[in-house]
Amino acid sequence: MPELPEVEMARQVIERRLAGRVVSRVRAPASRVVRKVSRARLRSRLRDARLEHARRHGKVLMLAFSGQVGVVSHLGMSGKWLAWSPGEALPSHVRLALELDDGSRLFYRDPRMFGWVELCTEDELAGAVAGLGPDPLNDGLDPQDLHQRLRRTRRAVKVALMDQKVVAGIGNIQATEALFRARVHPAWPALQLQHRQVARIVEAVEITIERTLEDLKRRGLRYQSEKDATNPFVVYGRAGEPCPECGRRLREMTLGGRTTVYCTRCQRSPRGSERTRR
DNA sequence: ACGGATGTTCGCGC
DNA sequence: CGCGCGAACATCCG
Numbered sequence: 001m002p003e004l005p006e007v008e009m010a011r012q013v014i015e016r017r018l019a020g021r022v023v024s025r026v027r028a029p030a031s032r033v034v035r036k037v038s039r040a041r042l043r044s045r046l047r048d049a050r051l052e053h054a055r056r057h058g059k060v061l062m063l064a065f066s067g068q069v070g071v072v073s074h075l076g077m078s079g080k081w082l083a084w085s086p087g088e089a090l091p092s093h094v095r096l097a098l099e100l101d102d103g104s105r106l107f108y109r110d111p112r113m114f115g116w117v118e119l120c121t122e123d124e125l126a127g128a129v130a131g132l133g134p135d136p137l138n139d140g141l142d143p144q145d146l147h148q149r150l151r152r153t154r155r156a157v158k159v160a161l162m163d164q165k166v167v168a169g170i171g172n173i174q175a176t177e178a179l180f181r182a183r184v185h186p187a188w189p190a191l192q193l194q195h196r197q198v199a200r201i202v203e204a205v206e207i208t209i210e211r212t213l214e215d216l217k218r219r220g221l222r223y224q225s226e227k228d229a230t231n232p233f234v235v236y237g238r239a240g241e242p243c244p245e246c247g248r249r250l251r252e253m254t255l256g257g258r259t260t261v262y263c264t265r266c267q268r269s270p271r272g273s274e275r276t277r278r
Numbered sequence: 279a280c281g282g283a284t285g286t287t288c289g290c291g292c
Numbered sequence: 293c294g295c296g297c298g299a300a301c302a303t304c305c306g
Contacts, residue, residue, distance in 0.1 A: 003284055032301085059285080077285050078303075093303085112302050114285060155295070164286090173284050236284090257297075259282085 002075030002115070004169030005212035007059050008137060010081040014063070015054045017083050018106055022050045023065070025099035033079075033095035033110055037119040045069050045119060046098065057129035057138065058168025070125040076114030082107040132168040136205050141167065147198040150190040157193060158186035159256035161201070170205065172258045173236045174212065178204040180235045185267040186260045187253070192270060235261045 026043040028034045034042060049065035056062065061081070063071040073079070082091055084105040096108040096117055108117055120128065133149065134141060149166045150157065160166050161175045170178070179186050181204035184197050193201075215232045231237050234244055239252035243263040253260050 006284075074285080076301095077283070079285095111304065112283090112285095114301065153294085159295095162285095171284055258285095 002059060002077070002079055003171035003174050003212075004056075004059060004135070004137065005174070005209055005216055006080070007056050007061050007075060007169070008213060009216045010075075011054045011056045011061055013083050014051075014081060014106065017104065018051050018100060019053060020050065021100040021102055021104070023047055023098050024101050025097075027094075027097040027099070029095065031095045031113060033108070033113050033115060034117045042119055046071075051100075055125070057135050058132050058164055059171070060129050060132070060168075062125040062128060064122050064125060068122045070120040070122045071117060072120060072125065072128040073108065073117040074115050076110060076112065076116070078112040079108065079110035079115030082109055129168070132164050133166045135168045136209055137169070141202045141205060143195070143199045143202045146202060147193065147195060150193055150198065153190050155190055156187045156255050157184060157190045157201075158260060160190040161205075162256065162258070167205070169209075172260075173233060174205065174208055176236045176261055177208040177212075177233055180204075180262060180267060181208060183266050183268075185269040186255055186262050188270050235263070237261070 023046050026046045028039050028042055030039070045067070046065065046069060049067050049069050052064045052066060054061065054063050059074055061073045061075075063073075065071070073081075084090070084107055086103050091107055091109045093109050093111040094107045095110050095113065098106040100106065108115075118128075134145070146167070150160055153160050158175050158179055161170050161178070162172065176186070178201060182197065182200035184193070184201060188197075212232070219229065235250055239250050239261045241250055242248065243250050243266060246263065246265050248263055248265045250261050250263055253262070
């Protein structure tokens with residue numbers, strides 16, 4: 001479940017439970033996930049290294065270890081960091097396992113392997129997120145600044161919001177939810193947004209991220225669970241259901257190759273291209 | 279069994 | 293150069 005909130009959850013759990021711990025053993029089964037570094041080098045660099053802190057920008061997680069060792073990762077579509085304690089079930093599809101000096105383990109699990117983990121120096125950690133837009137949680141979003149960024153493109157506002165160079169960390173779910181909260185149609189040309197719409201989007205993005213984070217905290221970063229959980233989102237994955245605001249049937253469309261859910265009444269399309277009837 | 283899935287990147291055509 | 297589209301990556305789930 002990797003958008004900004006999931007990565008932030010991973011960051012918090014890792015820092016709370018694992019900061020100060022020393023890596024006693026490294027396991028990295030051959031896969032494309034751990035990339036640009038040999039397994040031998042990965043092991044030699046990380047073994048006996050102490051985890052100092054975990055940072056995040058957008059969807060990128062950065063772990064700093066003693067000895068100038070940095071680890072950068074992206075969760076892709078199905079990646080997840082798991083804090084494991086002795087006695088718990090072992091997850092499948094583990095692409096990287098760090099065993100720590102207290103017997104706990106940090107797993108990077110990723111069935112689809114669209115995610116990645118790289119090794120770098122601590123100094124290079126910052127460069128890993130160069131070029132990304134502001135992080136809504138760390139930096140906050142400035143309406144003026146976002147408006148400037150959005151009006152530079154002719155793309156649909158949803159596609160622009162999901163562009164990591166515009167804002168870092170927003171994916172298909174957060175964009176869908178935020179635009180519904182902001183009452184802005186996802187296909188609205190970013191170029192034509194008014195100040196008040198951008199202001200609503202800024203607020204909506206912050207609320208959506210906060211809500212998702214709260215929901216994740218309730219559930220914890222434990223292996224298993226989540227398939228039995230019900231859909232925690234307001235409109236994402238709810239096409240065909242009644243709009244929670246007005247009761248109209250939620251519609252579905254494709255933008256930038258991604259499924260988008262929206263309400264034709266609450267999110268009016270520009271130029272009445274989708275007039276409301278009866 | 280078929281189709282879609284929370285992401286990113288690349289090539290192609292306009 | 294911008295932008296939309298489809299494909300690719302690999303696996304699981306309903």
